[in-house]
Amino acid sequence: MRVAVVLLALTLAAAACGNRDQGAARPDAPARFGFGRAATAEEIWAWNIDVMPDGAGLPPGSGTAAQGVAIYARKCAACHGRTGAEGPFDRLVGREPRSGFPFGRDPRFVKTLGNYWPYATTLYDYVNRAMPLDAPGSLTPDEVYGLVAFLLWRNEIVTDTAVMNAQTLPRVVMPAHDRFVIDNRRGGPEVR
Amino acid sequence: MADVSISRRALLASAASAVGAHALWRVGHAQVPAQAPHTIVPPDPTKVPGAPLSELGRRSPFERPRRIPVGSAQGSSLAPLQDLYGIVTPADLHFERHHAGVPAIDPGRYKLLIHGMVERPTVFDLEALKRFPSVSHLYFLECSGNGGSSYRNIRPDLTPQLIDGLTSTSEWTGVPLATLFREVGVKPGAKWLLAEGADAAVMARSIPMDKAAEDALIAYGQNGEALRPEQGYPARLLLPGWEGNANVKWIRRIEIADRPFMTREETSKYTDPLPDGTARMFSFAMDAKSIITFPAYPVILPERGWFEISGIAWSGRGRISRVDVSTDAGRRWTPAELQSPVLPKCHTRFRCLWRWDGRETTLLSRATDETGYVQPTLEQLRSARGLGTSYHFNHIRAWRVRGDGTVMFGLEG
Numbered sequence: 001m002r003v004a005v006v007l008l009a010l011t012l013a014a015a016a017c018g019n020r021d022q023g024a025a026r027p028d029a030p031a032r033f034g035f036g037r038a039a040t041a042e043e044i045w046a047w048n049i050d051v052m053p054d055g056a057g058l059p060p061g062s063g064t065a066a067q068g069v070a071i072y073a074r075k076c077a078a079c080h081g082r083t084g085a086e087g088p089f090d091r092l093v094g095r096e097p098r099s100g101f102p103f104g105r106d107p108r109f110v111k112t113l114g115n116y117w118p119y120a121t122t123l124y125d126y127v128n129r130a131m132p133l134d135a136p137g138s139l140t141p142d143e144v145y146g147l148v149a150f151l152l153w154r155n156e157i158v159t160d161t162a163v164m165n166a167q168t169l170p171r172v173v174m175p176a177h178d179r180f181v182i183d184n185r186r187g188g189p190e191v192r
Numbered sequence: 193m194a195d196v197s198i199s200r201r202a203l204l205a206s207a208a209s210a211v212g213a214h215a216l217w218r219v220g221h222a223q224v225p226a227q228a229p230h231t232i233v234p235p236d237p238t239k240v241p242g243a244p245l246s247e248l249g250r251r252s253p254f255e256r257p258r259r260i261p262v263g264s265a266q267g268s269s270l271a272p273l274q275d276l277y278g279i280v281t282p283a284d285l286h287f288e289r290h291h292a293g294v295p296a297i298d299p300g301r302y303k304l305l306i307h308g309m310v311e312r313p314t315v316f317d318l319e320a321l322k323r324f325p326s327v328s329h330l331y332f333l334e335c336s337g338n339g340g341s342s343y344r345n346i347r348p349d350l351t352p353q354l355i356d357g358l359t360s361t362s363e364w365t366g367v368p369l370a371t372l373f374r375e376v377g378v379k380p381g382a383k384w385l386l387a388e389g390a391d392a393a394v395m396a397r398s399i400p401m402d403k404a405a406e407d408a409l410i411a412y413g414q415n416g417e418a419l420r421p422e423q424g425y426p427a428r429l430l431l432p433g434w435e436g437n438a439n440v441k442w443i444r445r446i447e448i449a450d451r452p453f454m455t456r457e458e459t460s461k462y463t464d465p466l467p468d469g470t471a472r473m474f475s476f477a478m479d480a481k482s483i484i485t486f487p488a489y490p491v492i493l494p495e496r497g498w499f500e501i502s503g504i505a506w507s508g509r510g511r512i513s514r515v516d517v518s519t520d521a522g523r524r525w526t527p528a529e530l531q532s533p534v535l536p537k538c539h540t541r542f543r544c545l546w547r548w549d550g551r552e553t554t555l556l557s558r559a560t561d562e563t564g565y566v567q568p569t570l571e572q573l574r575s576a577r578g579l580g581t582s583y584h585f586n587h588i589r590a591w592r593v594r595g596d597g598t599v600m601f602g603l604e605g
Contacts, residue, residue: 103465104578187563
């Protein structure tokens with residue numbers, strides 16, 4: 001008898017909770033649970049490091065290729081090569097081929113900042129968040145701007161005297177800027 | 193990861209137990225009968241008491257499935273597909289891919305910050321995440337570079353692990369992202385979220401908000417226990433059916449915006465250059481795919497006769513609707529048996545009986561998903577994507593069976 005009561009209670013409980021799936025809210029859920037706590041402005045400021053193509057998120061500061069070259073030699077060259085083209089890790093510098101965008105057809109071409117990256121702001125975002133590999137997040141804004149200026153100059157995208165800062169960097173147009181398209185695969189019989 | 197470069201060492205590790213060739217044909221190469229150190233096996237186990245109880249179980253010392261690490265600490269390790277039964281990947285064999293190592297995170301200090309276009313910027317600790325109503329689902333997770341070793345410069349001495357070991361299936365438990373978004377109040381006009389990890393790469397990807405409404409999770413459980421560190425402990429983003437990299441591990445921040453952020457991982461990496469001179473971006477969904485995991489290199493069939501062909505199929509767009517198998521290089525195709533339940537965005541085990549007549553042949557499997565998408569041939573995929581493309585290698589895999597019973601990878605003999 002007791003077992004039957006427990007089973008009945010379990011059945012009723014299951015019915016009350018119902019079945020649900022995926023992202024839909026439970027019908028018995030409140031509009032808000034009130035879990036978690038308000039984030040402070042300081043917490044958001046400390047972690048909000050992303051930089052967008054329109055320059056949103058770029059900090060104050062500036063740098064030139066002349067300032068970046070020394071930082072590059074000290075902190076980057078061991079992995080990316082003396083001039084940015086030698087490796088052993090990702091090749092940063094190179095504009096080959098000078099025309100066209102043959103990467104889909106031909107695996108021989110190496111993708112670089114100069115021939116493949118669509119946004120200059122991404123360079124700031126990535127160097128700031130993840131480089132150098134053995135001390136990520138250790139560079140000052142001026143150092144990152146200097147490295148960005150150096151790498152853009154080495155890729156023949158800006159002049160050797162260009163000053164990179166929150167106003168100038170978003171205006172740099174990368175050679176591969178117009179090459180990117182949104183995914184058009186949709187399932188169904190067509191192979192895309 | 194553009195290409196999984198396969199080292200000589202990895203190949204040797206993969207075929208390490210080929211010495212016991214007579215045992216290979218049945219169970220792949222996880223079984224190493226000759227190497228059972230510190231285990232005394234009595235002549236008759238019914239005549240002596242067995243081992244005592246224990247707090248933590250271990251595999252039989254006769255079973256030694258292993259991941260194969262490829263590359264440096266920033267590389268990946270491949271799951272031993274040929275040693276697995278059914279559809280679930282044991283958590284300690286789940287493939288790894290990290291860009292700056294596995295971070296050590298104290299769950300007591302863990303925080304997830306959600307801010308940007310929200311009414312209430314909020315911090316959730318792990319306890320808060322676990323108080324929300326939870327869900328559990330079986331989903332596959334696959335690196336979008338998986339299969340790269342079978343696309344260019346194909347070599348015959350590849351195992352299922354070295355070809356497709358960057359896919360795994362787990363039961364994931366967590367809180368739907370939609371629940372958290374209702375909690376913080378998403379503002380009108382929000383279209384994208386940035387998911388950011390607490391690893392040394394501070395891995396960051398832009399994700400369309402629609403995915404959060406559909407089935408995205410903040411997962412903290414994997415196969416009944418807490419996430420493994422390599423899979424994002426204590427909490428990760430889980431985007432069912434979408435390329436592994438976007439499923440940000442060790443997630444610490446979500447920022448909501450009206451446009452994508454264009455991080456390095458969605459521009460210079462994880463984009464697909466195409467033959468027409470463009471490059472596809474935000475190519476999240478993993479298209480339907482399958483691979484036969486038995487018989488496969490380095491298996492040697494001991495004699496002609498009956499064998500069960502077995503493998504896994506999966507699609508990031510829903511359920512697998514059928515898998516066809518050919519045992520004659522594609523002249524005839526037979527529907528394989530699909531093990532139920534067939535779940536959406538999850539590995540599906542397929543099996544097919546085969547009577548080998550001792551002659552050379554090629555074994556193929558071809559998955560179809562519920563959208564009607566059919567796993568393409570290598571030629572079809574190369575034609576659509578070009579030889580230089582870097583991700584999403586879901587073409588048909590082929591195994592060449594030779595007259596002596598050896599099985600090698602590849603279309604050509």
